[in-house]
Amino acid sequence: MKSVEGAPEIEITGVTKKYGNAHLVLESLDLVVARQEFISIIGPSGCGKSTILKLIAGLALPTSGTIRVDGMTPQNARETISFVFQDATLLPWRTVKENVGLGLELEHRPRDRSEKEIAGLLELVGLTHVARAYPRELSGGMKMRVSIARALATNPRLMLLDEPFAALDEMSRDRLNEEILRLRAEQSWTAVFVTHSVPEAVFLSDRIVVLAPNPGRIYADFRVELPSPRTSTVRNSPEFDAVASRVAHTLRETIRL
């Protein structure tokens, strides 16, 4: 299937998701994500954040409603989507290099070209020196970098990131946030980023969607107007604080609901 010209990257229309018969996870959700937009989804636990990513990836099916990715069904669009999970989900029996090359290998890309691409990616995420190491020898932050490099290896148009830095300490998290923005500036993919952290969402996003729980639905939709390129100094600006406190305030409202 060809991509439909001018279609938004993601179009979610009237999507409801039930698990089993009783539990309503998402109710009539509408969400449109533009090309090359960086959108964060934030909300209290149990509001269906991760479910939205799984639906976009086609790893779960909606109970009703439609989802289009680049004008196609999620399953057909999979080649253009990369998923970054909360854990690094590396294969422990493969070296860093072999882990980064996994996607290329599964998609039967020619090996000599893959080798070059992998080397370039490792350079990009600063892991060339551990290319032959096994995952258990790496720190949490390094594992996550491998996971991101693996996701980028197949040249995605759309990156889905499910709380990728939740388990990391704040310093590693901030550094990886900066790296994510740098990588996106170079490769210009669309991103849907699920997180618990307000500062992280504000720093990364063009747009922040706040979800309310029981059942999961969109409670607020913010546009983040901060200068780009965003560097670490942005975090200390009064504008950043203003946006962050607005988002945090809205988030607190959803918990009180």
Added chain:
Amino acid sequence: MKQRAITVLNALAVFAGLVLLWQVILWVFHVPPFMLASPRVVVQAIGARYPELLNSLSLTAEESAGGLAASIAVGVLVALVFAQFRWVRKMFYPYTLLLQTVPIIAIAPLIIMWVGAGTAAVMLIAFIISLAPIIANTTQGLISVDENLVHLFLMHNASRAQVLLKLRLPHAVPGLFVGIRIASGIAVIGAIIGELYAGSSRVGQGGLGYSIQYASSQLQTAYLFALVLAATVLGFSFLFLVMFLEWYFLHRWHESARAPETE
């Protein structure tokens, strides 16, 4: 390296202590030699009859190894089928537990009746008794893959064969080794039990189990001790070999295989 040397020295010291204790018991309680042979007499018996002993040992080793090899091959195949077809697993998995609980001593005579006494029957008994742990541990490894890893493979449109070969099988290797480690010990026990029933009719031509029975009927206590010692050495060698292979294949990436001597 120094650490390892200390471990070996400790083990040797314990062995020397046990031999000493054995001798002391003989002195203190004046045990008659047909009930408990002294270490010296056992060593003499080994020296005098070692060709015969070696013969029995190698026969039992062969039978245990054959049974173990068969249970690894069959066990992995069964586990693969269990992992690929949920309904097959649901139907047949309980019966693998039955394999584990069946009293091998009770069915050994039946097996000999069916296939006839000899090496084949003994191998079959070693195979039956060592099969269950291989099936159980390998199946567990194949099906307990992290859901997100499966999702990752799906995102790349991986085929069923790719998921099996590049994800499930490597993930199951540590479990397979746990299974082989357990099975290696009981395969030797199975072979010896099998030989108790299906050894050979000529003296010195049977395996350890047969010779143990013969030596005990003749009250050759010293040689009986030598045979028991040989059986222990055999079981230990199997275990050691498996642990070495486990270390060799897994130490680079798997936590459990980092220090086999501490197991």
